[in-house]
Amino acid sequence: MPGADKVLVTPKRFGNKWGYDLAVTDSRASVQDYLNALNRVIEEFPLSRGRKKVRACAGCDLCCAERAPLTWIDVLRLQEYLGFTDLSLQEVLDKVGYIVVDGPVVDIMLRRDSDERCIFFNRQNRLCTIYPARPLVCQTFICCPGTRRAAGVRETVVNCGEDELVRRWLMQAREKGEKPGIHEGHRPSPRLVDWPPNGFSGKKHYRQVLLKEICPPETWRQVYSPAN
Ligand code: SF4
Ligand code: SF4
Secondary structure (H helix, E strand, O other): OOOOOOEEEEEEEEOOEEEEEEEEOOOOOEHHHHHHHHHHHHHHOOOOEOOOOEOOOOOOOOHHHOOOEOOHHHHHHHHHHOOOOOOOHHHHHHHHEEEEEEOOEEEEEEOEOOOOOEOOEOOOOOOEOOHHHOOHHHHHOOOOOEOHHHHHHHHHHHHHHHHHHHHHHHHHHHHHOOOOOOOEEEOOOOOHHHOOOOOOOOOOOHHHOEHHHHOOHHHHHHHEOOOO
């Protein structure tokens, strides 16, 4: 079917609230196909916003004050959007990220200010200042109900993307013969061997990352529903 959507995000009723379901109809579907489908539903359909009881997110800052893990491709997009292309990965993360290492566990998140809100949140008009380049976790979160398989795909994409970012960050430090720059450490002992390559490795755009390559078999089985 030429031009058919490879990912379908459909509004779904959960009691008196509107949430969504997700199905992948083409095994070549990419993360960008997923984002396009989700953004279309967010814009065109009044999904229920459970936390604020509103129909649209504009003017709400609740999720912008929460942990927002970054993916490898998020950082490439931010680097481009903010004009940081001459900076090293560590230098970019020192500006926009916050790296916490607890023993071998690494978490790389969006940087927040002392009021706990993201550094890219405009406190006056209460909008995102980098909306076209906002990270994947911001694009895919909406405080409405969703099916288990929709949540599974989101979790997979966010985790794989962050894992690849950690791998690149550790690799760059090793190549430079430096210690990786940590912003908060609790007996830190990160090891590159704990972050093997995954479906994000070697990719620079979300359109190059295939959902089939990153979804665990059980998630793929739940979500893949080929079009006839
Ligand atoms: S998704 Fe986030 S920004 Fe939108 S209404 Fe819910 S808490 Fe607020
Ligand atoms: S990048 Fe934008 S949408 Fe995401 S947390 Fe920051 S202000 Fe909110």
